[in-house]
Amino acid sequence: MKPTPSSPDTRGTTLVNHWQSGVPVTTGPVLTPLLALLMALAAIGLILAGVRVVSPLAPFSSMNSVYAWGIWKTFNVMTLTALGSGPLALGMAAWVFNRQKLHVVMRTALVSGFLFYATGLIALGFDVGRPWNFYSAAMPWRWNTSSAMLEISICMPLYCAVFLSFEILPLFLERLYYTGNEKARAFLRHVSPLIRKIYPFAIIGAYVIPLMHQSSLGGLLLLAGDKIHPLWQSPVMPWLYLVAAALCGFAFTIFLLLIVCLRYARRLDGDVLAELANLLSGMCFLFLAIQAIDLIWRGQIHAAFAFDKMSLLFLLETSLILTPAVALRFRRVRQTPRALLNMSALACLGGMLYRFIPTSIAYAPMRSTSYFPSVPELVMAVGYISLGIVAFVFAINYFAVLPGEASTWDHAFRPFGWKHPTATQATAIEREA
Amino acid sequence: MNILTMPLTRRQAFRAMFGLGGTVASAILPMKAIASTEEHPAHPVAPPDAVGMLYDSTICTGCKACMPACNEANGLPADTLLSGGIWDMPTGLNAQTKNIIELYQDPESDEFAFVKKQCMHCLDPACVTGCPFGSLKKVDFGAVTWNSSLCIGCRYCEVACPFEVPQFEWKALNPKIVKCEFCYDQRLKENLEPACTAACPTGAVIFGKRDALLDQAKGRIAAAPDKYYENRVYGEHEAGGTQVLYLSSVSFQKIGLPKLGNTSLGHYATKVTSVIYKWLGGPMLMAGVLGFAIRRNWNRHELERLKHEKETGFPDQL
Numbered sequence: 001m002k003p004t005p006s007s008p009d010t011r012g013t014t015l016v017n018h019w020q021s022g023v024p025v026t027t028g029p030v031l032t033p034l035l036a037l038l039m040a041l042a043a044i045g046l047i048l049a050g051v052r053v054v055s056p057l058a059p060f061s062s063m064n065s066v067y068a069w070g071i072w073k074t075f076n077v078m079t080l081t082a083l084g085s086g087p088l089a090l091g092m093a094a095w096v097f098n099r100q101k102l103h104v105v106m107r108t109a110l111v112s113g114f115l116f117y118a119t120g121l122i123a124l125g126f127d128v129g130r131p132w133n134f135y136s137a138a139m140p141w142r143w144n145t146s147s148a149m150l151e152i153s154i155c156m157p158l159y160c161a162v163f164l165s166f167e168i169l170p171l172f173l174e175r176l177y178y179t180g181n182e183k184a185r186a187f188l189r190h191v192s193p194l195i196r197k198i199y200p201f202a203i204i205g206a207y208v209i210p211l212m213h214q215s216s217l218g219g220l221l222l223l224a225g226d227k228i229h230p231l232w233q234s235p236v237m238p239w240l241y242l243v244a245a246a247l248c249g250f251a252f253t254i255f256l257l258l259i260v261c262l263r264y265a266r267r268l269d270g271d272v273l274a275e276l277a278n279l280l281s282g283m284c285f286l287f288l289a290i291q292a293i294d295l296i297w298r299g300q301i302h303a304a305f306a307f308d309k310m311s312l313l314f315l316l317e318t319s320l321i322l323t324p325a326v327a328l329r330f331r332r333v334r335q336t337p338r339a340l341l342n343m344s345a346l347a348c349l350g351g352m353l354y355r356f357i358p359t360s361i362a363y364a365p366m367r368s369t370s371y372f373p374s375v376p377e378l379v380m381a382v383g384y385i386s387l388g389i390v391a392f393v394f395a396i397n398y399f400a401v402l403p404g405e406a407s408t409w410d411h412a413f414r415p416f417g418w419k420h421p422t423a424t425q426a427t428a429i430e431r432e433a
Numbered sequence: 434m435n436i437l438t439m440p441l442t443r444r445q446a447f448r449a450m451f452g453l454g455g456t457v458a459s460a461i462l463p464m465k466a467i468a469s470t471e472e473h474p475a476h477p478v479a480p481p482d483a484v485g486m487l488y489d490s491t492i493c494t495g496c497k498a499c500m501p502a503c504n505e506a507n508g509l510p511a512d513t514l515l516s517g518g519i520w521d522m523p524t525g526l527n528a529q530t531k532n533i534i535e536l537y538q539d540p541e542s543d544e545f546a547f548v549k550k551q552c553m554h555c556l557d558p559a560c561v562t563g564c565p566f567g568s569l570k571k572v573d574f575g576a577v578t579w580n581s582s583l584c585i586g587c588r589y590c591e592v593a594c595p596f597e598v599p600q601f602e603w604k605a606l607n608p609k610i611v612k613c614e615f616c617y618d619q620r621l622k623e624n625l626e627p628a629c630t631a632a633c634p635t636g637a638v639i640f641g642k643r644d645a646l647l648d649q650a651k652g653r654i655a656a657a658p659d660k661y662y663e664n665r666v667y668g669e670h671e672a673g674g675t676q677v678l679y680l681s682s683v684s685f686q687k688i689g690l691p692k693l694g695n696t697s698l699g700h701y702a703t704k705v706t707s708v709i710y711k712w713l714g715g716p717m718l719m720a721g722v723l724g725f726a727i728r729r730n731w732n733r734h735e736l737e738r739l740k741h742e743k744e745t746g747f748p749d750q751l
Contacts (some may be wrong), residue, residue, distance in 0.1 A: 021749075021750050022750055054606075055606075056602075056603060056604050056605055056606050056608065057601075057603050057608065058603030058604045059604070063603065064603065065526075065527070065528075065591055065597070065599070065600045065601055065603070066591075066597060068588035068591035068592055068601060069588065069592060092723075095726075095727045095730055095731070096723055096726045096727060096730070097726075098726075098730045100734070103734075107750075128585050128586045128587050129584075129585075129586020129587075129588070129601060129602075129608040130584050130585050130586035130607070130608065131585065131586070133566070133582065133583060133584060133585045133586075134585050136566040136583060136585070137566075142566045142567060142583060143565075143566065143567075144561075144562075144564055144565055144566060144567045145710065146472060146473065146562050146699065146703045146706075146707060147562065147563050147564060147565045147589075148563070148702070148706070149563055149564070149565040149587055149589045150565035150566070151710075153565050153585070153587070170750065170751040174750070195751070196735075196751070199731075199751060200724075200727050200728055200731040201724070203727060204720050204723050204724045204727060205720070207723055208716050208719050208720045208723060211719060212716055216706075219702065219706055220563075220589070220592075222698075222701060222702035223559050223562060223563050223589075223592070223593040223698055223699070223701075223702040224592050224593060225559070225593075225595055225693075225698050225701065226595065226691065226692075226693065226694075227592075227595070235701070235705070238705075238706070365597055366597065366689070366691050367525065367597055400750065
């Protein structure tokens with residue numbers, strides 16, 4: 001097969017390449033000083049998490065009964081799982097709305113999403129006060145079905161442990177195929193048709209369940225009632241939380257793809273990124289439309305332009321979402337990597353702000369107590385994020401995650417011990433199944 | 434090609450109709466069923482056995498006899514942090530204090546009032562609505578109680594409670610939720626009134642059936658018009674109604690009772706989701722619709738994959 005022809009990049013801004021499949025990173029050392037630093041941070045975070053097991057929550061964190069939820073819940077879970085909604089947003093676009101170009105970047109979204117969810121769940125595990133009672137989750141007769149918290153506490157681990165894990169399973173099987181012995185390959189030839197059988201049914205759950213729990217995260221805050229500023233406290237919060245998740249999912253996938261392509265000097269595929277940018281812009285407009293209609297409906301639009309602290313915060317959040325929404329309507333912006341990176345970063349920030357503010361800054365209970373995360377809380381939160389980044393770097397180095405050209409795919413597996421040089425041979429073996 | 438423009442065979446069309454029809458029915462049919470007995474009505478009605486407390490801030494002398502009585506009945510240690518180990522001196526409801534008398538004093542005028550804080554025992558409690566595994570529960574007499582063996586320590590009750598009553602034991606390795614339980618296990622079950630009302634020497638806080646107390650409170654307002662703030666009982670309608678009722682001569686907000694709407698928070702939070710999630714109708718409908726679209730796209734994707742693999746020689750990735 002001939003590699004995809006790529007024309008020379010004249011301005012340094014045009015995207016030309018065509019991504020065809022996931023290809024591991026093969027250049028450069030895996031362990032860089034930055035990664036070592038992140039590993040150290042992750043280790044410190046996890047050690048502190050261990051300390052947390054034997055120490056009560058209060059002197060350790062600065063949470064109190066008025067601000068009962070600290071940054072582990074409000075940032076690591078409620079904000080960062082929005083960034084981890086790439087598998088939901090891209091998966092729905094690819095499989096339900098048939099945007100076929102997006103299949104090639106699904107793995108990037110899946111791995112980052114899995115890591116956001118996994119680190120968020122670790123954070124939750126060390127945040128709850130009585131984790132030993134969690135076995136009730138397996139006893140439906142104990143469920144309080146009107147609780148949004150029930151939905152989240154069951155669906156989030158289920159989604160991460162079953163559906164996301166199933167979706168990233170091909171990465172591991174593929175690596176096993178290329179590094180394992182003949183016996184392993186025979187086994188994989190046996191199971192791979194089975195996975196293709198299950199896959200379309202599994203992804204139904206992989207989209208329905210996050211649709212449920214991402215909206216329930218907004219539903220959680222409904223019960224807080226007047227404690228949350230009226231600019232954010234609204235009956236449409238579950239919908240806005242869901243749209244913000246999709247928005248952040250698209251935006252973070254673009255951001256991540258551009259960052260790793262920059263870091264590992266990979267070629268970019270303009271069509272795929274432009275498609276993502278298009279969807280991101282649509283999501284931003286959908287979010288703003290729902291929010292505007294809701295504010296007018298509730299008669300709170302004046303609060304948005306009161307120019308007090310909350311109003312300014314709201315306007316900042318809205319402009320962070322509005323800027324990429326408008327900018328990405330222009331084809332020239334969608335095809336300029338630098339602009340795409342900036343705009344996706346802004347959209348990420350805007351979406352994260354929307355998910356973070358109602359749980360913390362706009363959350364103002366009556367009793368005069370303040371909350372600012374303590375040092376162990378911050379270190380643990382940073383540690384979880386570092387853990388995710390470290391795991392992502394290892395994943396892209398040892399598994400076929402990042403999109404690349406199909407012509408580079410076969411030789412990319414040679415560091416894993418794959419002896420046969422031609423791709424046709426690999427296909428022939430798989431075809432026998 | 435878009436899913437909407439793909440031609441359907443007759444069999445596929447029937448299949449889709451049955452699938453959609455079934456999921457729509459499963460979502461719509463239960464809606465009629467719940468219309469009659471709503472789990473979280475906007476304005477809940479007190480159960481017939483609902484007991485209550487009536488606290489009249491104009492009678493309370495601030496003697497705080499209710500506080501040690503509460504501590505004794507509930508086996509709570511005295512909070513001696515501020516007093517240097519001598520007196521019970523809590524600064525608010527906390528992990529050692531289920532009941533407290535607070536003083537409101539206007540810094541300019543000489544207006545002052547006492548207020549007794551404890552769980553309000555709402556008719557539709559937000560904490561019970563939010564509690565994932567039913568650890569907090571509204572039991573006989575309408576008392577809201579906490580069950581240690583079901584609580585996972587998520588602290589959603591603290592976020593949900595508009596009165597900021599539930600207190601988490603932050604300093605314990607086996608943390609509990611500390612809140613007034615109307616002395617349910619200790620006294621209410623044995624036909625005794627709660628420790629605080631039993632101890633009150635002035636009758637500022639009295640115990641009785643909620644209906645009777647509401648009538649009595651309205652009688653007091655009628656007997657002395659303009660004595661009480663807004664000539665109304667706090668707790669009659671607040672957040673759907675509470676079983677602890679307040680009378681005060683100064684503003685309820687000044688003595689620390691929040692300004693709340695008359696709709697129960699549980700109704701506000703679950704009026705849409707209770708329909709969507711009834712018998713999982715909404716998720717099933719969603720799964721049906723998504724499954725239909727995914728199946729069509731998947732089949733076409735498989736055909737393209739085989740063609741692509743034959744042409745290029747590269748196996749396709751999932």
